[in-house]
Amino acid sequence: MKNIYALICGTTFGVGLAVSGMTNPAKVLGFLDVAGHWDATLALVMGSALLVSAVAARFARQRGSTLLGESFALPTRRDLDPQLITGASLFGIGWGLVGLCPGPALAGLVRGNVELLIFVGAMITGVIGYRLAMRILDQGPRDAGGVTGSMAS
């Protein structure tokens, strides 16, 4: 059943990305280009997404368990390590170069666009390369660590 829920949530997420125009890299770059012909749409997308999910997060915290009565599996780390800043910066450069982040890139695959396929291929190569490197260095993937059933963050 959880696989079905994931499919429903992924599909709803994809509808939201397309309806908001975030699957168009030019629109994302139009937001990031504050010195050019600025398109403020992304700010509204993020604002309304944040508002709705914050209400859900608040409700989840008050409930203390999922609607199925299970515990949450959420990140609990609070420390600001160099990897967080370096990773976010590298991601920011890539995002600014093309105007695609992981969600819109995967959602956009439905177009069968060759350029987007090249981007997604490189992105998945980056994901695999990083995780393999970390496995060799015996540190493990970072986001898999520190996951417990607590809603504390």
Next chain:
Amino acid sequence: METTFTPLLGLTGGALIGLAAGLFLLLNGRVAGISGVLGGSIFSARGDRAWRFTFIAGLPLGAALGTWLTGDALGFAIASNPALLIAGGLLVGVGTQLGSGCTSGHGVCGMARGSRRSIVATVTFMLVAGLTVYIARHLIGGL
């Protein structure tokens, strides 16, 4: 390609993204962070993979539906330089794994939970992305 401000579609689409993330938290008890779901789909234990694949499969399905609903009014334009696409993809792939998240995981889910790490990460990638576009478009030009 210059795009125009589309506030109503932006607010509607954003609310759907928030709804998806909120439902996922309440039903599956997890963060709907695409880079984390993607990374885990390749490297997680066998029993922890199926929901990741169905979530990811939903993204293009939903995008097809959303594009059809809006009559593709929002368009699509992407860079054509393969070197740029490869560099961008690699940076997004490595950066999101090293930084434990992307626009959805940190920007929507993490910030909604009030996570300090997510707030710092979101401010960082937003500023760096803006700076990257400024350098690429206004200092170097042509991108």
